[in-house]
Amino acid sequence: MGSEIRRSMPVLPISIVMQLTDLTARQIRYYEEHNLVQPHRTEGNRRMFSLNDVDVLLEIKTMLERGTNMAGIKKVFAMKKRADTDGKKEISDRELRRIMREEMLQARSMQKTSIRQGNLSRFY
């Protein structure tokens, strides 16, 4: 539904995102460098984030805390995107199994993490 629009509107300055995610500006910019988020830019070049961006950042945070590194995180996100775009395609079996294992680990840890899951339901 149209709630996609709201969640993708770039309205949050980095300072607020820092508070919402408990990440430093350095971390947020670093993840952007790795193309994990692509905040909008104002005319004056200031980053503006959407709620979806915040969600992504929280997911990244959780995975990093679980020990996953940038490379792994990138793959997970690439997966998600692919599973979303295509209806699933040519993915090497080994890779698929590794990813699934990761996703399941994430899912499990989600239940215990209680406060830092990959969504903002606690704020909304």
Next chain:
Amino acid sequence: MGSEIRRSMPVLPISIVMQLTDLTARQIRYYEEHNLVQPHRTEGNRRMFSLNDVDVLLEIKTMLERGTNMAGIKKVFAMKKRADTDGKKEISDRELRRIMREEMLQARSMQKTSIRQGNLSRFY
């Protein structure tokens, strides 16, 4: 519901509120001067608005466009607050009738205004 929390979180800088409401910074600050909105302030004294604040600003805008002045708007808001807090109380009859007339006018014009009503459903 907890969606009250989300809508009252001060996360929007004035520049974004300007876009969302199509008001100038001058106008927004002027309405604040009249205590119609009370944005949160960062440590560095920057205003931060909530979605509720944006709603209020849109209501103000509509009423002003309809010709209601600050004084009238203040009363309408005072009414709403009172009707919310108390269960309705001692209000002079003339005043009550005047206010009701205004509210009805607002309600009617709402139907035609189409895009600038006092809510953000178009964004969400």
Next chain:
DNA sequence: TTTTCATGTTAGAAAACCTAACATCTTGTT
């Protein structure tokens, strides 16, 4: 023990925001 990875820190510049004051344009009054 070297690299590599993720993050900290700092410097200098630019953008966004702030308050305060004065200007302007309507509109209602006298």
Next chain:
DNA sequence: AACAAGATGTTAGGTTTTCTAACATGAAAA
């Protein structure tokens, strides 16, 4: 018509926030 009041525009000078880029560091991998 002249005036007072209300709402908004504009400007100036100052402060906060954000940006990029570079270099530093601690921990883990190789």
